[in-house]
Amino acid sequence: MDASIWIAIVSIVTAGLTITIGAIAPALAEGRAAAQALTAIAQQPDATNTITRTLFVSLAMIESTAIYCFVVAMILLFANPFVEIAAAAGG
Amino acid sequence: MDASIWIAIVSIVTAGLTITIGAIAPALAEGRAAAQALTAIAQQPDATNTITRTLFVSLAMIESTAIYCFVVAMILLFANPFVEIAAAAGG
Amino acid sequence: MDASIWIAIVSIVTAGLTITIGAIAPALAEGRAAAQALTAIAQQPDATNTITRTLFVSLAMIESTAIYCFVVAMILLFANPFVEIAAAAGG
């Protein structure tokens, strides 16, 4: 089995793990923030605008860590810099 | 056993793990957000509209992390970029 | 042992794990949402309609992550795209 296959196998596994584990914490954190936002609205309906605005900024910030992971997974699958090296070395 | 079989085995396992582990956190987070929304409705029935609207936006945002995982799993099963490389290398 | 057997073994294990682990989080999340809905009904019997409607929408959304897993498991057992590749390669 030549080198590019090993790169392929490792890239597949790493891409899958990166997005799947990287999605755990943002999902939980978003769930927590959303849950707390709903409680806050129930407690103080007058502040709904401030609360939802703060919530959406926070969700975007948290989502950014999931997007870091998604970016790395996509790089590994479709723009992997080591594939050329492997092609050059094992080609 | 030639290279494309290894790619196949690794892709199957990774696809399964990606969607299965990737589904844990969104499900829990959605359960939490939904549970809190129900509490909030019980506390402040007058704000039901705001609460359910915020809930559905949040659920969609959380669901997005599950969808990232589903997308990667589908790519691995049906549009795997390394299958061609393996076909070229081991063909 | 030829290649299609390996594909078969890996598919069986992955299918089983996918549905079994993928069922954990939705079940827990549904239990949580349902438990909270019952508490909410007890607190505010007048809002029963809103609560059960929100509950059923949420349950459906949570159930969807379990269904993603069930779909992947079924694909692996009955519509596995790599079986043909293995048949072509090891046939």
Add this chain to the structure above:
Amino acid sequence: MDASIWIAIVSIVTAGLTITIGAIAPALAEGRAAAQALTAIAQQPDATNTITRTLFVSLAMIESTAIYCFVVAMILLFANPFVEIAAAAGG
């Protein structure tokens, strides 16, 4: 040891794990929902009908994830699609 034996071993182990791990979360979730329902009845005896009805719908929905697992286990034991492939390949 020929191929069908490996399929058999893997199917037995996977079937057992599928149902046993797949039964954990529904049981816990049902216990939680039932416990909360009992609390709710104690708090608001007048809403017993609504509560038990919502409880049974929720229990059925949660039970469905256990049944997914049971179905997969039964498929693996009695309607395993790979047994024929193994019979054809290793026969």
Add this chain to the structure above:
Amino acid sequence: MDASIWIAIVSIVTAGLTITIGAIAPALAEGRAAAQALTAIAQQPDATNTITRTLFVSLAMIESTAIYCFVVAMILLFANPFVEIAAAAGG
């Protein structure tokens, strides 16, 4: 060591694990439901009938997941469909 012995070993281990792990969650869930039922009776002695009736229905539903596991364990020990295949293959 011929094939039926491997089937036997795997079946013994799987049967034991299936029932033992499969008994954890129902036991805990039943304990939780029963504990909550006792609290509920202490809080609202007038609703004892409704509470115990709901409790027994819930216990039966939870017990059902333990029985799924017990059924699979018994199938593996006494009605294992792969024993005949092994007898045919390794006989």
Add this chain to the structure above:
Amino acid sequence: MDASIWIAIVSIVTAGLTITIGAIAPALAEGRAAAQALTAIAQQPDATNTITRTLFVSLAMIESTAIYCFVVAMILLFANPFVEIAAAAGG
């Protein structure tokens, strides 16, 4: 080392693990139910009869899962169906 020895070793280990792990959850669940029953008696001494009766029914139901495990352990030690197969195969 012939086949019946392997069956013996596997049966010993599985029997021990089955009863020992299978005893964890029922013991904890019984402890929880009993603890809650004592609290309930302290809260509502007039309902002692109902509480202890419900407690004993629940303890029996929980104990049943421990007994499933004990039964499987005893079967593995003293009525193991695979011993005859091993005797026939390796005898």
Add this chain to the structure above:
Amino acid sequence: MDASIWIAIVSIVTAGLTITIGAIAPALAEGRAAAQALTAIAQQPDATNTITRTLFVSLAMIESTAIYCFVVAMILLFANPFVEIAAAAGG
């Protein structure tokens, strides 16, 4: 190393693990029940008789799961049914 030695080693390890792991849950459960009983007595000194009676019945029931484990450990050390089989097979 002949067969009876393997049986001996496995029996020693299994016996030790059986009693040691099997003692964890009953001890914790008894501690919990006892702790709650003491709280209950402090809350309702008039119900001391009922509480201690219920406590002792519960402790006996919980202790029974520890005794199951002790029985299996003793059987493995002093009345192991596989020792004769090993003596017959490897003798």
Add this chain to the structure above:
Amino acid sequence: MDASIWIAIVSIVTAGLTITIGAIAPALAEGRAAAQALTAIAQQPDATNTITRTLFVSLAMIESTAIYCFVVAMILLFANPFVEIAAAAGG
């Protein structure tokens, strides 16, 4: 290395693990019961006699599970039934 050495090594390790793991749960349970007893005395100084008596009976019962483990460890070190078998087999 002959057989009795293996028996010795296994017995040493098992004896150590048995008492050390077997001591965890009773210690924690006794600590819990004692802590609750002190709280109970602080809440209801008049019931000191009943509380300490119930505490000591409970401590003795919990201690019994530690003693089971100590007994098994001592049997393994000083009255191990398999040493004679090993002496006979490997002697």
Add this chain to the structure above:
Amino acid sequence: MDASIWIAIVSIVTAGLTITIGAIAPALAEGRAAAQALTAIAQQPDATNTITRTLFVSLAMIESTAIYCFVVAMILLFANPFVEIAAAAGG
């Protein structure tokens, strides 16, 4: 397989793990901070400005640890100092 391939494999895996594990804690911490900020706004709507300003400074500080990880992952993928060494050594 020559040295640069090993460097490639190790770099891919490490880059994936670095960003994926490194994203867990910041996401959770940001979720916690955001949730608490929403609670704080609900409690004290007059202090919204101070609260959101403090929140954004804190989020930036927490995000910095995720960025450390992202930087290391990018260095490993695109500016890896050991690739030249490997090229020199294995070239």
Add this chain to the structure above:
Amino acid sequence: MDASIWIAIVSIVTAGLTITIGAIAPALAEGRAAAQALTAIAQQPDATNTITRTLFVSLAMIESTAIYCFVVAMILLFANPFVEIAAAAGG
């Protein structure tokens, strides 16, 4: 490497683990009991005598499980019954 060295290595490791793991639970339990005693004194300064007396009896009882482990460790290091057997066997 002859037999007595193996006995020595195993005894050293087991002795260390026995005392180190065996010290965890008693320390935690004593810390809990002591912490609760201090709370109890703060709540009910008049019952200091009863509380400290009950505390010291409980500490002694909990300490006994640590001493069991210390005894076994000392036996393994300085009075190990298997050293003579090893000396006789490997001597």
Add this chain to the structure above:
Amino acid sequence: MDASIWIAIVSIVTAGLTITIGAIAPALAEGRAAAQALTAIAQQPDATNTITRTLFVSLAMIESTAIYCFVVAMILLFANPFVEIAAAAGG
């Protein structure tokens, strides 16, 4: 594969793990401190200055542990003292 490659592989993995694991605790701790600061501002808006000043000093102190890890990771990647030794030894 010569020595400098091994140094490279080990350095890459260690650098990644150091920063990624080293970022977990500071992120969580900063999240906790920030969350508590927001609660404190909501409780006592008059003390905002003192609170934010104490918060920033604490964040800096906590961040310092993350920076220790980042420093070590950078040293391993770009100023590794063992690379020269390896060059001298394996050169």
Add this chain to the structure above:
Amino acid sequence: MDASIWIAIVSIVTAGLTITIGAIAPALAEGRAAAQALTAIAQQPDATNTITRTLFVSLAMIESTAIYCFVVAMILLFANPFVEIAAAAGG
């Protein structure tokens, strides 16, 4: 590599683990007891003398379990009874 080196390696590792793991629980328990003592002083400043006296006795008792571990570690490093045996056997 002769026997005394193995004894040395095992002794070093065991000594390190013994003191390091053995220090966890006492430190946590002392932290808990001290924390509770400070709460108690804050609640009941008049009982400071009794509280600190009880605290120091408890700390000494808890510290004793750490000292058991330190003693065993020191014995393993500086007074190891098996070193002579190894010297005699491998000398």
Add this chain to the structure above:
Amino acid sequence: MDASIWIAIVSIVTAGLTITIGAIAPALAEGRAAAQALTAIAQQPDATNTITRTLFVSLAMIESTAIYCFVVAMILLFANPFVEIAAAAGG
């Protein structure tokens, strides 16, 4: 691969782990102490001076354990006493 390379590899890994794991607990502890200090200031603004002074002394004390780890990591990287031994032995 000669000895100094092994020393180098082991030192790199150990240095990385030492600082990274050693930074977890101090960071968490500092976060906890800082969070509590902020709560304390919010509760009792008049005691700000005492609180911040006690906080900084405590932070310094906790930071000291992180510094122990940093010192050991630096010793391993830049002043490793075994490098000379390895140079002498393998040189």
Add this chain to the structure above:
Amino acid sequence: MDASIWIAIVSIVTAGLTITIGAIAPALAEGRAAAQALTAIAQQPDATNTITRTLFVSLAMIESTAIYCFVVAMILLFANPFVEIAAAAGG
């Protein structure tokens, strides 16, 4: 690779682990004690002197367990009694 190298490797790893794991519990315990002290000062500012004095005594006592570990790590690195034995044996 001769013996003194093995001693060196084992000593490096053990020293690193000893101080790093040994620093976890004291740091957490000190954080807890300090946090509680700050709460106590906020609750009872008049008892500041007693509280800080008790805190510092407790911190010193807890720090002692970290110092035990630091001492053992330093002994292993700079005064290791087995290095001479290895020098004598492998020299």
